[in-house]
Amino acid sequence: MNLIDLFLLAVSLSMDAFSVSVCGSLALAPASRLRGAVRFGAWFGFFQFLMPVVGFYCASWAIDYIRDYDHWIAFFLLLYLGFNMIRESREACELVDSYSARRMFTLAVATSIDALAVGISFAFLSVRVLESSLLIGIVTFCFSFAGGLIGFRLGERFRSRAESVGGVLLCLLGIKILLEHLGYL
Numbered sequence: 749m750n751l752i753d754l755f756l757l758a759v760s761l762s763m764d765a766f767s768v769s770v771c772g773s774l775a776l777a778p779a780s781r782l783r784g785a786v787r788f789g790a791w792f793g794f795f796q797f798l799m800p801v802v803g804f805y806c807a808s809w810a811i812d813y814i815r816d817y818d819h820w821i822a823f824f825l826l827l828y829l830g831f832n833m834i835r836e837s838r839e840a841c842e843l844v845d846s847y848s849a850r851r852m853f854t855l856a857v858a859t860s861i862d863a864l865a866v867g868i869s870f871a872f873l874s875v876r877v878l879e880s881s882l883l884i885g886i887v888t889f890c891f892s893f894a895g896g897l898i899g900f901r902l903g904e905r906f907r908s909r910a911e912s913v914g915g916v917l918l919c920l921l922g923i924k925i926l927l928e929h930l931g932y933l
Contacts (some may be wrong), residue, residue, distance in 0.1 A: 764859040791856040800887075804868070819930070835915075
């Protein structure tokens with residue numbers, strides 16, 4: 749996976765966190781938006797970094813058993829995640845009045861489950877997991893921070909578009925991986 753593919757993957761994975769940050773900032777008072785944006789970025793960026801690492805190491809032991817089918821696994825995981833993101837982009841934004849550590853943990857885990865699956869696919873693609881995960885975490889921090897700052901201006905309208913674009917990018921990346929392993933690219 750080259751750097752451009754990895755960056756597109758990072759952007760795709762960050763769309764869930766961006767969307768939640770946009771929605772979450774709608775409920776924040778103007779005086780607490782900067783602090784809220786930093787919290788969104790830190791929580792989501794950290795978990796988007798952590799989950800691919802966890803997925804990678806959990807799946808690494810199985811590489812020798814399923815190497816002949818790894819590109820299909822990566823393809824189906826990314827396609828599944830992409831279609832889920834597109835479907836979820838049509839759901840309403842949930843607003844809350846405050847964001848406790850427990851709530852932030854729940855949101856961070858929920859928005860990074862797809863990163864766990866990507867980490868599993870990294871094990872089959874021989875990706876440098878720590879560097880790749882760090883890029884994913886940094887990109888997610890930036891997108892979440894920005895979403896937290898501008899969410900009150902963008903509203904729910906932009907959320908669904910961002911998540912749809914992320915879903916389409918994941919699907920296209922899965923197709924590219926499959927076509928590369930089948931020798932068409």
